[in-house]
Amino acid sequence: MNPLLYLLIIPGLTVAGITLVKDMKQVRLVAAVGMSLQLLWSFVLLYWFYQLRAAGHTEEMLFVSSTTWYEAFNIQYKFGVDGVSMAMILLTSIVTFAGIFASWQVAVLTREFFISLIILAGGVFGFFISLDLFTMFLFYEVAVIPMYLLIGIWGSGPKEYSAMKLTLMLMGGSALLMVGLLGIYFNSAPDGGPLTFDLTEIARIHIPRDAQLFFFPFTFVGFGILGALFPFHTWSPDGHASAPTAVSMLHAGVLMKLGGYGCFRVAMYLMPEAAHELAWIFLILTTISVVYGAFGAIWQKDLKYINAYSSVSHCGLVLFALLMMNETATTGAILQMISHGLMTALFFALIGMIYGRTHTRMIHEMGGLMKVIPFLSVVYVIAGLASLGLPGLSGFVAEMTIFVGSFQHTDTFHRVATLVAASSIVITAVYILRVVGVLLLGPVKNEHFHELKDALWFEKLSGVTLVVSIAAIGLAPLWLSNLIREPLGQMLHHLIN
Amino acid sequence: MSGPKIIFFILAAAILVFSVMSIFSRRILRAAIYLLFVLVSMAGLYYMMNFQFLAAVQLILYAGGIVVLIIFSILLTSQINSTLDPPRKSHLLLGAVTSVLGLILGATTILKYSFQASASAPIGTDMRTIGRHLLGTGAEGYALPFEVITVLLLAALVGSILIARKPKV
Amino acid sequence: MNLQSEIPLEYMIVLSTAVFFIGLVGVVIRRNLITMLMGIELMLNAVNINFVAFNHYLFPHRLEGHFFALIVMAIAAAEAAVAIALIINIYRKFSTVSVDDVDELKY
């Protein structure tokens, strides 16, 4: 059996296990075991992947298998991975693992919570390994729908409103996406012959230019909404603010990455001509995203809002780099997805933990937390430093790759856009340091805070996993960068010509 | 003015007048009676068009069946001499306007179109022909609709008994 | 008896249209369910006139309109039976047969 399928089977079995066991403690134990296995399996896959590559398997995708699912429309379960999807799988399993431990203390409807969470993660895994547009779309929906329940039931604040808004906006995106995907499908055989959803097949075919120009915006915006493309990003602040910790982590950490990944793998890869012709529009939008998100974050008072706007800025950078369409910038974009995934997951985990203690997320109501909860505070500072691009942590690697790559573009427009986007690093520093200053440093503002307990073991595990991942990428980025870069050469060759 | 014409205009006038009276009468029982007149006049119209069987069915079924049913239900649900409320102005206005517009639209459309009367020889409308067709299974046979209708009538029969019967508490 | 030379088809159809709309007015203006039912009967009959007239004038060699009218009558009978059963039931429940009071099924 295809080893990739275990990425779907393990979550499936975990869900089944959760339904069988008795109480909350067992539920979370099963969930933790399942997701640890998943993490382990991702590393095994990575190892195999390297071995196969080393053994001279140079084909585009590895571990490919294909089963016809619905013959009339030529829909298949087609799975396979390249370096980029391998990296995304790794990211997903790390974030899910950390997410399980971050939600260790969910007391209301624990069973249902973990089931939804794991289904969400399973959808994401399915998305990243799919090579068939229809299956991809299916898993995309599988990942988006549990979000509604997770926010609507276990959220906080105006959770119904936020859940509704998030789901509706993402569904709006799906609708656009559906149009785009069907457009690709019906143009997948311009010279006659059977239509296909197969991504690798379509990549070999030249979709007619008019069709590309028409369907590219649908596909790109459809995925872009999930990737928080300005001005379709407003689900993100509200959604994140209301979502429970693990959901914010998974959502910002992984689900938003589906957007960037889809924009690249589907929209741009399959419709290169349109990508070239329309890139400038989206480039302007993403440049706005980058700077606008950062400026927006400065003025926020709620920790989650700050982070949500910062996500808009950072995810904007992902799409920005993708649109540069060269190898270095694209590598940077994927690196940025992973880096942002890890560090934003860390941020949300910490915010959840802090909120669980102080029962507020307003930064002005807190202060001096460094003194009372040093572990969480130090990790928060590390996350902040990663976010503002400190060398040695992942953010720096990603951002620098993006900036250097984007600057290789000879066109003045692109380079000016790069400079504008690069200026965001200063603004990022401003809002990160502002939060750190107000929240963690200074005198303790509230007398009750003196009684706060520092992180418990599962919180530490969750935080340390993410910090180690961030540092691992930041200190030794070459392996990841090479892993990602390896398939890109071919893809970009296709994209550029 | 020939005989048939005179008869037609009399019938048409009766239909129109009684139907108008039927809907505007505020005595509900009278309305039912006016409806009866309309239906009978229509039977006359059918008769004129050589559909004796249909005319007979019209008399038996409508005049004899449905109107009686209606009168029964009137008696069951209200007093004989109770009067209906006058129609609401808005309903009256909108109904009248729509109807008049619809009538004008329909009439103009009809009158603009020139129908080509058929020259082919009429088929007989005697009971034998009707019976053969109604129960025939070949071309121009109506056995299937006939059976469907019987099933429908049975269903209606059962249904109305079920609906109208007093629920056991 | 052949009416074609005496009375044009248009007369018949205009007549039926008029009856149809009179029936419609009846349905719209009356609030008593029974009178509304009577309006509906009028409309059905108007349609029947059409069937019959078209049969007689345009397709005298066939009997489709005739049978259609017959079937409509049968359905009208079934409809009337069911409707009256409903009306009686409604009367039991609401002690009235006015549609104004029977508006439970809304938004």
Next chain:
Amino acid sequence: MDYAYTLWILTLPVAMFLTIGLSGDRLKSNAAGILGTAGLAVIAALSWFTAFSYFGSGLPESGFQPVIAAQTTWLAFTETLVIHLGILLDPLSVMMLVVITTVSLMVHIYSLGYMHGERGYNRYYAFLSLFTFSMLGLVVATNIFQMYIFWELVGVSSYLLIGFYYEKPSAVAAAKKAFIVTRFADLGFLIGILLLSFNTGTFDFAALNDMSGSAIAQPVTTVFMGLSVSTWAMLLIFMGGAGKSAMFPLHIWLPDAMEGPTPVSALIHAATMVVAGVYLVARLFPVYHFAAPDSLEVIAWVGSFTSLFAAVIACTQLDIKRVLAFSTLSQIGYMMVALGVSGYGDEGVGYMASLFHLFTHAFFKALLFLGAGSVIHAVHSNLMTDMGGLRKYMPLTHLTFLIACLTIAGVPPLSGFFSKDEILVAAFEHNKVIFAVQWFVAGLTAFYMFRLYFNIFWNSDPHYHHTPHESPPTMTGPLLFLAAASVLAGFVPFHDFVTTDGKPLETEFHTLVAVPSVLIGLAGIALAWWMYARKNSRPESVAQTLHGLYSAAFRKFYIDELYLFITHQLIFRFISRPVAWFDRHIVDGTMNLIGNTTVSVSVAIKKMQSGELQWYIWYFTSGVLVLTLILLYLN
């Protein structure tokens, strides 16, 4: 010669940082301090050893050549744009290694006493190790991107150390300010790197500085908005250097950075990190000189202006650490001037002088700060109005402080005299106006330093609550060592070692320059003695006479207020807040509007579902009629 052991110079501080940092409170405070200090002693020894073996191996025919001691690929952007992490040894970096490790060792030892009993003692040593690592990594960088990496790390170490007393809001604010201002400057640096690397296709210093190579040829000829691309790039890179070295107008963070512990100020904000900008320009000097001479001119003027500007402010400040901070600005200005006016090869006096001054300044400025720390430790105040007459109580501190003041004032034969003299010579040969400014600043320097000195150690006794006492030997030891270094450093034959092309440089003694500079220095001292040696009303009357200038200088020429206005009023209030508002109300409002419209439309049309049968009939019929009409008129 195999220099592979130099790797330990970088790995040891990291190891110490991780050990001390991760062990947290499990490590006893003293253990952390001693571990850190011992580690640094090893590193310093290794550095000295490196210096001796590098310079001591004898001068080769072609001058000292750069050696790459170790190198590994860290990240590859493209085939040519690759970030290596490596260790580059050349006269410049070896000299910096020695300076950094020596001063750092002194600060470590000094901190054993100064920080004794402080909360967060472990954290302090962990951060110091991190800083040492970053700074060493910066100076041994083999390519500009490695430098940028460590540049950022240095910035964050500085942030952490300035904000060491994190419960003090002013310290937090100062740390934030320092980081953001330097970050802004680093943006320029980054863009400069992007421009330079794009046009040359390399990050390597060796390739960039190779004037015979073709790397730099293209950007010199490409012109963008009137200046060559290389000039733009080098100016932007200098912007990064100016941020770190606190050149006007990016200087505002440095005085505030004095909120950090005093030994930190001595190490980071006087001796090492703030001269990173000078180091950066020196590192890329061939590129500046050959590819972007215009930018060197800019550097000279910026340096000159900053030195004057800062010296004027220093004359009015009351906080002794701030006086020293402005003095640092002024001295770095000198170094920048020297680089700006320097030529290449045999004309490279300025380059040599600049680094010579960097070398001597590191010792005497660290000494000044540590001395000030000793004083602050004794009187628990930063303000010179709370001090006076301390020479009786703290003889060792007094002696070393006096030596440092004389050194910075340029009194022969102390080291400051030699290095400053070389700078003045270089300026004199290049541009008379700059020379005049620097000459005047030399006088100002002497004046404000002795103003400080007299106010602390002479003047009248302000009735201390506790009698001040001399600091412990862990603190006075480093003072004495640095005092000795300040005295002797001038005799190092610097021009034999650190020059533009690695070959020894012939320098001559210009009486025409040296005599006036010594004279104005002495005049400054005399003026300070006249005004401050004893309590009198002269300072007030001078301040009265020069009222406008005095109050402007006292308020640091309102630059801080200007920045505050730009950031808080313009950026926060007029960009950030509208953006946030726009997002909530326009962008999100549009989304909500779409949702609300859907809802309100449905609310409106659900009335149609009234349950009133007759309306349904009417709708239906009208619909049919309308459809009929449409169909009729379409055909």
